[in-house]
Amino acid sequence: EAGVTQFPSHSVIEKGQTVTLRCDPISGHDNLYWYRRVMGKEIKFLLHFVKESKQDESGMPNNRFLAERTGGTYSTLKVQPAELEDSGVYFCASSLRRAAWGYEQYFGPGTRLTVT
Amino acid sequence: AQSVSQHNHHVILSEAASLELGCNYSYGGTVNLFWYVQYPGQHLQLLLKYFSGDPLVKGIKGFEAEFIKSKFSFNLRKPSVQWSDTAEYFCAVRGSSNTGKLIFGQGTTLQVKP
Numbered sequence: 001e002a003g004v005t006q007f008p009s010h011s012v013i014e015k016g017q018t019v020t021l022r023c024d025p026i027s028g029h030d031n032l033y034w035y036r037r038v039m040g041k042e043i044k045f046l047l048h049f050v051k052e053s054k055q056d057e058s059g060m061p062n063n064r065f066l067a068e069r070t071g072g073t074y075s076t077l078k079v080q081p082a083e084l085e086d087s088g089v090y091f092c093a094s095s096l097r098r099a100a101w102g103y104e105q106y107f108g109p110g111t112r113l114t115v116t
Numbered sequence: 117a118q119s120v121s122q123h124n125h126h127v128i129l130s131e132a133a134s135l136e137l138g139c140n141y142s143y144g145g146t147v148n149l150f151w152y153v154q155y156p157g158q159h160l161q162l163l164l165k166y167f168s169g170d171p172l173v174k175g176i177k178g179f180e181a182e183f184i185k186s187k188f189s190f191n192l193r194k195p196s197v198q199w200s201d202t203a204e205y206f207c208a209v210r211g212s213s214n215t216g217k218l219i220f221g222q223g224t225t226l227q228v229k230p
Contacts, residue, residue: 031216045217056217107160
């Protein structure tokens with residue numbers, strides 16, 4: 001069984017540019033999460049999809065961040081325009097079934113975003 | 117607000133030494149507790165988890181953790197570390213009132229000297 005995959009593994013962009021990160025969850029996992037780790041800080045929750053619906057987006061920093069999950073499969077996270085403080089590692093995770101309680105999350109390798 | 121505190125940011129041990137990494141959380145209700153590990157160049161993977169039942173849980177690679185509800189703690193232990201345990205360790209909590217998001221601690225980097 002393939003794990004959670006993320007693309008790209010590393011992205012370097014200039015301030016003001018746009019970047020789109022992609023996450024492919026484990027097949028059959030309805031729940032998809034995005035997290036971010038800024039250097040030296042803890043991993044922080046961004047948002048949670050159940051299938052194609054946003055269940056919780058309380059962690060999204062501002063309206064420069066847009067997440068989508070087309071058809072309840074893969075998800076994209078777009079940052080537009082990127083700012084220096086957006087640099088960090090963006091993790092995606094997925095878990096089985098709609099009821100997130102009691103099911104562990106499987107993490108992807110992360111996308112390291114560097115904004116210069 | 118929910119929070120997780122890991123007591124040590126950087127730990128250096130010699131092989132065969134015992135390990136205990138502290139984790140305390142702030143949350144008033146029922147919780148799920150996790151320890152994740154990230155080995156150099158690899159992605160986050162689950163080390164062990166507590167959902168309910170026996171508060172002493174055993175995970176992979178000889179790790180264990182004890183949930184002490186009265187202390188809001190979930191400390192990670194290993195009797196004898198190996199060089200291959202060099203990694204970053206994250207404690208995480210998921211509260212019953214939220215949708216499933218994990219709240220992470222700051223992480224502890226463990227360096228094991230051969």
